[in-house]
Amino acid sequence: MSRRGRLVVVVTGASSGIGRGVAQALAARGADVVLAARSEQTLSAVARECEERGGRVLVVPTDVSDEAAVQVLARRAVGTFGRIDAWVNAAAVWSYGLFEDTPGAVFRQIVDTTLFGQVHAARSVLPQFRSQGHGVLINIGSLYGRLSSPYVAPYVTAKWGLLGFSEVLRQELRDAPGIAVCTVLPGAVDTPIYRHAANYIGRRIRPLPPVTSPERVVAAVVDAIDRPRREIVVGRTQRVGAWAHGLVPGLYDRAIGPVVNAFAVRGTPVSSHDGTVFAPDSLPCAVDDGWRRHDHRILGQALTVSAGLGALAIVVRALGRRR
Template identity: 75%
Template sequence: MSGPARQVVVVTGASSGIGRGAALAFAARGVSVVLAARSEQALAEVARECEERGGRALAVPTDVSDEAAVQALAQRAADWSGRIDIWVNAAAVWSYGRFEDTPGPVFRQIVETTLLGQVYAARAVLPHFRAEGHGVLINISSLYGRLSSPYVAPYVTAKWGLLGFSEVLRQELRDTPGIAVCTILPGAVDTPIYRHAANYTGRQIRPLPPVTSPERVVAAVLRAADHPQRQIVVGQTHRIGAWVHRFIPALYDRLIGPVVDVCALRSVPAPPHDGTVFDPASPTHTVDDGWRRHDHRLVAKALTLAVGAAALTTATRAVNRRRGQSATSSAASVATHTRAVRRKGNAANR
């Protein structure tokens, strides 16, 4: 891999959130950054900030759900810089609402952006990596690639698919050890994606606490670029949730619905809307969105609810066990009595 100052990095989803933070962090190293997102105005702002931090920047407005546009992005980056060293797939859109309430076109667009956009990127950049003999593809997945919760069916579908896709790429690229595929799995992150999300719940939404800072995810992206790893999980509390989901699925299913209803759905009414799923226009294109300021109250609520539900589950199981034992004991008594009656009857017959 060439030195950091000579590297060329492509970042999709660079207009806000993790993508914007990663672009600025790479630029601070003096690298050349190619910025891709749908909003031309937001990209121009990010490009200016990247150059102020010492990097070179090229803004290429791109809708990653359009495969031809992603191919053009890769070619434009290679023509501008001569090569591509690192590609960060951070583009994603989001919705909140029951599956039955989520319009079909919204579901499709979320999967096409959040999953197929990263698939198209891999198809576009891998020939460049192979030509150079090296490269790092960084897919921003989510712990929603390992677990689930109500109201986010299209996003969970996309992230579970992305995790499997990344696995396959790693297996197929074993013949080119200079090419690495890294997957970043953050929990809830303090970015504007929740403000941008489509919403069909009837209530305003917020990320499920505790919320991770985008800077931690950006640090994981830089670490993957410098020292590629198969997977990097960001957020210890959410890692516990993934463990419960895997090993105690019945308890997870009992807890997750009430926790989401209390901690992710706000009491403020909200009309149904498509957010930025189709239209990138938004007043908020920052890296973070200030959600962490209110986390302490919601974390306390979530913990109280989780402990209460866990205690209820434990008590229910104990009652069921006692009932089962009682039923078994009663059945045994009846069987003993029946055998005694039969023995008396047999003796009388003799």
């Protein structure tokens, strides 16, 4: 807990998944939590969960792709609690489909939410951090900020951009040692974002196994508020993919398509739809979405593929050194 008393933390994307889990965890520690997402109805449910855990809560319905709305969010947080100790950027939307099949408006909205939503947050909160002399900005990135795969062009574009943006902020804030910028990079996480994704591929999708529990990511975020670090990777197995991507990019490019088609694209046909890209889900949301409960058989296959890709990368690297 902060020496300043109760932590004051703004959490965007607080309606489901990682954001909702972070809000609950912080409330359980007695923090003052400012909840932001597009759906006021869902945020009200999250607020009750946080209050039951002992936190004080402010609900501010916010579309983070609207910079003016994010400025209002920051002002209301300071106006209610007097300061902001940390800001957690967890808002994101997702689509699945070939780039050529993804509508331009969908591509832009995903980048506006998943990248510019975090840019707007930084622009809104950094002056407050500077004025009070401290603050932690946590950007929830993704290992898709270091690698890529077919069908997720707008999300990968946003996450690669977020990684660079966070790095620039750290460089520019060297004159403010009390301010930290942390990037949390999870792999595939068991959250509703896959169910909420826009779909232009014509088949049902699922996260690429092995799927990390949202609790692990939540714990990493909460720990980063106490002990800020530059980058935190969550999901050991997915690191193999990031390593292979950097070490043998040609091999990675050839392998990733078949891997995604085998393990993330299901046979069930679905009609094209925009998911929650433009509007929040009207149904109740949660922290997790139950993917891990059905992964026992497919997990072994995915681990075998990951191990094989890693071993092949080692062989290719060794052969390259001999030459």
